[in-house]
Amino acid sequence: MNHTPFSALMRLSRSRRDNTSTNKTHPLIMIMKRVLLLGLALSAATLMQGCNKADQAASGTSQKRLHLAFVANSPGEYWSIVNLGCSIAAQQSGAVDVDFRYPAAPTVEAQQQILNDLIAAGVDGIAISPIDAEKQTEFLNQIAAKTLLICADSDAGKSKRVNYIGTDNVAAGRQAADLIKEALPAGGKIALFVGYAQAQNTMDRIQGIRAGLAGSSIEIVATLEDGQKSTVAGQNTRAALAKHSDLAGVVGISGYHGPELLLAVRDAGHIGKVKIVCFDDNSDTLAGIVSGEIHGTIAQKPFHIGKQTVAHLSQSLRSNQTPVTGTNLFIESRALTKTNIEHYIAQQRNISFYLKDKAP
Numbered sequence: 001m002n003h004t005p006f007s008a009l010m011r012l013s014r015s016r017r018d019n020t021s022t023n024k025t026h027p028l029i030m031i032m033k034r035v036l037l038l039g040l041a042l043s044a045a046t047l048m049q050g051c052n053k054a055d056q057a058a059s060g061t062s063q064k065r066l067h068l069a070f071v072a073n074s075p076g077e078y079w080s081i082v083n084l085g086c087s088i089a090a091q092q093s094g095a096v097d098v099d100f101r102y103p104a105a106p107t108v109e110a111q112q113q114i115l116n117d118l119i120a121a122g123v124d125g126i127a128i129s130p131i132d133a134e135k136q137t138e139f140l141n142q143i144a145a146k147t148l149l150i151c152a153d154s155d156a157g158k159s160k161r162v163n164y165i166g167t168d169n170v171a172a173g174r175q176a177a178d179l180i181k182e183a184l185p186a187g188g189k190i191a192l193f194v195g196y197a198q199a200q201n202t203m204d205r206i207q208g209i210r211a212g213l214a215g216s217s218i219e220i221v222a223t224l225e226d227g228q229k230s231t232v233a234g235q236n237t238r239a240a241l242a243k244h245s246d247l248a249g250v251v252g253i254s255g256y257h258g259p260e261l262l263l264a265v266r267d268a269g270h271i272g273k274v275k276i277v278c279f280d281d282n283s284d285t286l287a288g289i290v291s292g293e294i295h296g297t298i299a300q301k302p303f304h305i306g307k308q309t310v311a312h313l314s315q316s317l318r319s320n321q322t323p324v325t326g327t328n329l330f331i332e333s334r335a336l337t338k339t340n341i342e343h344y345i346a347q348q349r350n351i352s353f354y355l356k357d358k359a360p
Contacts, residue, residue: 065095068313069118070152070306071111071128072102073196074228078255078280078302082153085306093314099123106196106228108132112139119146125313127165129153133200148317152309154201155328162316165309167300168330169201173208175298175335176277180209180218180249182337183275183295187217188248191240193261195228195254205253205279221247230256237264247274255280258297262288281336281344289341296337299344304331 070086072079083100090096099118103110108131118126125148130136133156140159143149148162155164180190192209194202210220222240226232233252237260241247250261258278262285265274271293278285281299288294308329336344 063095065097066093066124066314066317067097067099067122068310069099069101069123069126070309071114071118071126072100073111073129073131073154073199074106075102076256077282078300081302082306085303085308086310087306088303089307089310089314093311096310096314098310103131106131108135112136115139115143119143123147124317125149127152127309127313129166129201130156130199131196132198133157133159133203134198148313150309150313151200152305154199155204156200163312163327163329165312165329166305166331167201167333168328169204170208170211171330172279172298172300172333173205173210174212175208175333176205176251176279177209177212179277179296179298179335179337180213180251180275181216183277184218184248187219189219189221189244189246190249190251191222191224191237191244191247192220193233193236193240193250193252193257194223194225195233195256197223197225202253209251218249228254228256230260233257233260234264237261238268241265241268241270241274249275249277252276252278255282255285258282258285258288258294262293266293281348286336286341286345289336289338290345292338296335299334299336301331301333 068090070082072082079102086098086100090098099121101114101118103114111128111131115126115128126143127150128140129152130140133154137156137159140149140156140161144160144162149160151159151161151164151166153166154169155161155166157164184190192206194206196202206223213220221244224236224240226236233256237250240250241264250265252258252261255278258276258280259282261276261278265271265276268274276288276294278294278297279300280297280302285294285297289296308331312329334344
């Protein structure tokens with residue numbers, strides 16, 4: 001059971017403010033996202049109460065209480081929903097605690113210090129979204145020798161982690177390429193904006209984008225890194241618009257990019273002239289699609305990534321079988337544009353959409 005207090009869940013759900021722009025969000029979308037987070041947190045609290053009673057009733061059994069951890073790469077709205085998915089899965093699994101953490105500074109060293117602390121605390125299993133897959137491989141191998149280790153959201157495929165759970169990011173990149181070609185049927189120059197250039201999910205998405213754009217008249221003229229800092233992302237966008245006067249499109253690889261790209265393009269007076277494609281369903285991004293200022297986004301399923309990750313760790317640790325190394329659990333992503341955004345928003349208003357094992 002996850003004994004994270006309800007107030008702590010809500011503080012985390014509000015952490016999105018630390019890493020988003022100051023765009024004015026469509027009121028209905030802002031309300032929808034807040035209701036979603038509140039509803040999921042309430043569901044977690046309700047499940048917690050029921051599971052606490054079940055734990056008390058089963059206190060005479062020999063079932064070991066599991067201490068699991070999920071180490072994200074940054075704070076934000078996306079990770080708030082991943083955390084809630086982890087909480088729901090922990091409560092449904094029974095006798096499971098989940099320690100959800102992200103580094104205060106967006107560095108490999110800060111993330112690895114968290115892992116060292118967790119190992120010292122004797123955790124039974126860890127899921128991590130590595131900041132730099134190549135640089136962290138050796139360190140992750142050391143962690144894998146001490147506890148059950150999987151990668152979630154972003155992979156480190158060369159490490160000895162057991163498996164990966166999350167979006168098929170190469171496929172998601174191809175989906176983004178389709179949106180780019182749809183937005184720019186005559187072709188043109190585009191710039192890519194990334195958080196951590198060496199994160200595996202970033203590299204995979206760019207691989208998918210390049211493959212999807214092959215043979216088209218669309219040219220990538222810049223790839224700019226911001227270290228998962230939204231203010232830097234905004235500065236990079238403005239610099240790219242100033243340097244490339246003929247820029248036809250901007251593409252953001254991480255969730256916070258949509259709002260920052262929108263704000264920069266809007267400030268430059270280039271709405272409609274410079275097309276925007278991004279990732280994730282940040283509130284401001286959804287509002288931009290509704291208003292027609294953002295062409296489209298690739299929405300992941302963060303709640304299900306968190307839920308499946310904790311469920312998988314729990315099942316692996318409770319079974320007597322050795323985990324099968326190298327297997328991946330891909331969770332489908334979805335392209336959102338003006339044509340289907342209203343239906344998507346309507347789905348999100350229904351909390352049961354998130355609580356199901358698989359989203360429709």
